[in-house]
Amino acid sequence: MIAFMEAAKALADETRVRLLMALEGREVCVCQLIEMVGLAPSTVSKHMSILRHARLVESRKEGRWIFYRHPQNCDSPIVAQALDWARRCLADDTKVRQDRERMAQVLEMDPEALCRKQCCR
Amino acid sequence: MIAFMEAAKALADETRVRLLMALEGREVCVCQLIEMVGLAPSTVSKHMSILRHARLVESRKEGRWIFYRHPQNCDSPIVAQALDWARRCLADDTKVRQDRERMAQVLEMDPEALCRKQCCR
DNA sequence: TCCATATTTCGTCATATGACGAAATATACT
């Protein structure tokens, strides 16, 4: 029950679901996620921490950057089915699609340039 | 996105998930649900209203009683997959099993006797 | 070593949520 509730609560916020869907098929750096949703770094960081605690994402550190992705070898049926549910329901969702377009732009900048840009906001 | 978020939020409270699982394979009267979880009638009513609004349950009125059940002919994949997710994850869950045992006792009383009992608490 | 920068942690605030009891509503029975 605990693991299920963690996952369900993690999915109960629209911003978190958007962040989760942005990781579909790729890993993404925090600064890129920040840019995509347009929220404060601390806010996005908290969201990712909740998703990670629920095991819906995992993270990888590379130098100064931290990349998030869906779990690689998911041993938890609870998590696997939660991800399937979200994917099937939201693959064609309007907001998710808009996020994909925004993310496509973001991914063209390199992370360095992106973070400098965020500094000066 | 809206329907998905409604469902996800509805699943993000443990009491609501317990109530939802109690409807597995049968329809149950509100007074029986109240007895199972031991919360105030108004609280349980609100929970059921949230589940119904998310389409995870539907209700049927029979005289003074209202029975809740999982949707009969579920035309929404979002809802159907949400119910599958919960069922697969929680079929053998300890709390859900305890609720089943409690519910078995409750179902042996008839609703009339049950509601009289609740009156005098 | 010192500085720039990427991310997280912490403190604070406004709003959302879940609990309750009282009152309102709807139905059945006398």
Next chain:
DNA sequence: AGTATATTTCGTCATATGACGAAATATGGA
């Protein structure tokens, strides 16, 4: 009609949640 009872709606309260900015932490490069 009037009463009993099943459920919902409403008002209130305490706690949880999501947002932010400031400060702390960690890493890479000068």
